[in-house]
Amino acid sequence: MRLSFDLHMHSCLSPCGGEDNTPANLAAMCALAGLQVVALTDHNTTGNCPAFCAAAQRHGLLALPGMELTTREDVHVVCLFPDLPAAQRFDGYVRARLPNIGNDPAYWGRQLLMDDGDNILGEETAFLAGAADIGVYDVHALAASYGGIAFPAHIDRSAFSLLGALGFWDPDMGFPLAELTPHCPPALRERPDLKGVPFIVDCDAHYLNQIPDAHQYMDLPEPTAHAVLDWLRRGGRS
Numbered sequence: 001m002r003l004s005f006d007l008h009m010h011s012c013l014s015p016c017g018g019e020d021n022t023p024a025n026l027a028a029m030c031a032l033a034g035l036q037v038v039a040l041t042d043h044n045t046t047g048n049c050p051a052f053c054a055a056a057q058r059h060g061l062l063a064l065p066g067m068e069l070t071t072r073e074d075v076h077v078v079c080l081f082p083d084l085p086a087a088q089r090f091d092g093y094v095r096a097r098l099p100n101i102g103n104d105p106a107y108w109g110r111q112l113l114m115d116d117g118d119n120i121l122g123e124e125t126a127f128l129a130g131a132a133d134i135g136v137y138d139v140h141a142l143a144a145s146y147g148g149i150a151f152p153a154h155i156d157r158s159a160f161s162l163l164g165a166l167g168f169w170d171p172d173m174g175f176p177l178a179e180l181t182p183h184c185p186p187a188l189r190e191r192p193d194l195k196g197v198p199f200i201v202d203c204d205a206h207y208l209n210q211i212p213d214a215h216q217y218m219d220l221p222e223p224t225a226h227a228v229l230d231w232l233r234r235g236g237r238s
């Protein structure tokens with residue numbers, strides 16, 4: 001079956017995410033946009049994934065719990081998991097490696113924990129905008145050890161990206177594919193070090209108006225998180 005997808009978006013738990021980006025609003029917008037497979041990937045946390053997955057399920061969407069991890073090198077990496085328990089165990093591993101300082105809501109923004117009915121459960125006080133003490137060469141194997149997958153985010157950006165921070169793609173990092181922004185210059189795909197690297201495009205929405213209409217598709221044997229992860233592990237090949 002052919003399913004539209006976008007696998008990188010933020011809720012109001014990300015300090016830079018709009019406060020209208022509640023998990024319930026986000027799921028509703030994804031459904032309106034015609035997306036069928038979606039993932040919530042807040043910075044260094046999976047705290048709103050239970051609410052997002054529940055809300056998405058009500059709209060008939062296949063939702064994966066995830067996180068946008070910031071590595072020690074300031075590289076953003078999208079990590080996706082087959083289910084909430086796996087994602088939450090990974091969250092615990094990451095949390096123990098975050099800087100031991102609190103968030104400053106006035107500077108960074110509030111970090112709202114929500115339920116799936118638009119109720120605020122609380123405010124995350126840990127500083128989520130920093131880098132975890134996890135190296136970029138270790139992320140893919142680490143995510144895999146939780147049954148998940150990892151791929152570098154928005155590699156065509158200069159800030160917080162693999163190419164921006166390291167300057168090159170190294171197959172030894174183990175990533176099966178790379179993520180581009182919708183505005184990636186065509187020339188980037190032709191870089192010699194990216195030869196053979198499969199790409200997907202994600203919206204990285206921080207605000208509700210950044211959710212795109214369905215525009216890319218995956219072919220899956222069945223509509224399950226495991227099938228999505230397998231498709232990604234194969235570099236987006238069916």
Ligand SMILES: [Zn+2]
Binds near residue numbers: 153154160
């Ligand atoms: Zn990012």
Ligand SMILES: [Zn+2]
Binds near residue numbers: 008010041068153204
């Ligand atoms: Zn992001």
